[in-house]
Amino acid sequence: MPRATSADYGYLRDLVFDVSQNVLDPSRDYLFDTRLAMLLRNQGMTRVSELVECLRACRNPALERAVAEAMTINETSFFRDSRPFELLRTELLPRLIDARRPVRTLRFWSAACSTGQEAYSLAMLICEHFPLLAGWELRIEGTDICGEVVERARAGRYHRIEMNRGLPASYRVRYFDRIGEDWIIQPEVRKLCNFRQANLCTAHFPFSRASDRFDMIFLRNVMLYFSLETRLTLLANMHRLLIPGGILFLGSSEQPADPSQWTAFIAGGTCYFKPKASGFPTQASGARLDVAGR
Numbered sequence: 455m456p457r458a459t460s461a462d463y464g465y466l467r468d469l470v471f472d473v474s475q476n477v478l479d480p481s482r483d484y485l486f487d488t489r490l491a492m493l494l495r496n497q498g499m500t501r502v503s504e505l506v507e508c509l510r511a512c513r514n515p516a517l518e519r520a521v522a523e524a525m526t527i528n529e530t531s532f533f534r535d536s537r538p539f540e541l542l543r544t545e546l547l548p549r550l551i552d553a554r555r556p557v558r559t560l561r562f563w564s565a566a567c568s569t570g571q572e573a574y575s576l577a578m579l580i581c582e583h584f585p586l587l588a589g590w591e592l593r594i595e596g597t598d599i600c601g602e603v604v605e606r607a608r609a610g611r612y613h614r615i616e617m618n619r620g621l622p623a624s625y626r627v628r629y630f631d632r633i634g635e636d637w638i639i640q641p642e643v644r645k646l647c648n649f650r651q652a653n654l655c656t657a658h659f660p661f662s663r664a665s666d667r668f669d670m671i672f673l674r675n676v677m678l679y680f681s682l683e684t685r686l687t688l689l690a691n692m693h694r695l696l697i698p699g700g701i702l703f704l705g706s707s708e709q710p711a712d713p714s715q716w717t718a719f720i721a722g723g724t725c726y727f728k729p730k731a732s733g734f735p736t737q738a739s740g741a742r743l744d745v746a747g748r
């Protein structure tokens with residue numbers, strides 16, 4: 455079987471875009487060879503060109519999804535970027551808890567959760583600093599397009615190397631049990647989180663019912679893989695799903711594609727966003743930021 459041609463790689467880039475809306479740069483076509491190696495083995499194939507030939511010959515949605523999932527970048531860590539979590543502890547959660555006291559419910563969404571560290575970081579932060587929430591209805595949803603990382607998030611089992619990335623030693627002792635080289639999250643934290651596979655860029659958007667609204671959404675380090683058009687659609691969906699006064703966290707290098715929909719705040723060196731149409735009052739202590747002017 456000959457090596458893959460640039461047309462083969464172009465075919466795969468288009469396929470990935472169709473399935474996950476991830477835009478892959480042609481200068482990084484070599485990544486197909488490494489990332490698809492396992493999938494090729496599982497299919498009894500040796501070359502990328504063989505896979506492309508098979509995909510071209512007849513439509514195979516399961517195989518197409520497997521290709522798109524294999525090309526996702528699942529980089530994550532506990533308390534990633536630390537500052538948003540610090541701000542949650544010192545300002546945002548205390549204010550949110552005050553506002554929700556009458557209903558005693560809180561809903562969070564780690565959209566594009568990868569292997570679950572973001573959701574579990576939030577859950578541990580809540581257990582550690584807000585024990586009064588034990589009697590509340592509290593839900594942290596985690597979703598990702600990649601089935602393999604969702605399985606890992608559900609298992610809540612992490613290797614020593616992952617544990618050494620961002621997790622304070624005291625949290626490791628308090629919220630994990632050791633199994634050989636791995637550590638597994640304790641049921642007290644695990645029960646706050648619910649993980650499932652979902653694509654953020656399909657017509658079947660997760661949490662589409664009117665009752666599916668969130669106090670806080672983490673959409674961090676995923677929009678950078680999408681086109682402007684995809685970001686606009688995704689952010690419009692997120693806007694709809696946040697309750698009035700809800701908060702959106704993006705990755706440190708990301709901004710809302712449509713600043714007319716969002717008000718940005720900087721506090722503690724962290725930028726977060728609120729839906730503009732919500733009519734929620736401007737925040738108390740952070741400096742307001744004009745996103746359009748950035």
Ligand SMILES: C[S@@+](CC[C@H](N)C(=O)[O-])C[C@H]1O[C@@H](n2cnc3c(N)ncnc32)[C@H](O)[C@@H]1O
Pocket residue numbers: 474475476526527528529530531534565566567568569572597598599600603652653654655673674675676679705
């Ligand atoms: C770099 S990780 C970010 C993980 C976490 N949010 C963080 O900031 O540490 C990006 C994740 O986005 C997921 N992803 C990419 N495209 C997606 C899509 N269309 N729908 C849902 N998840 C997607 C990938 O599978 C990957 O796990």
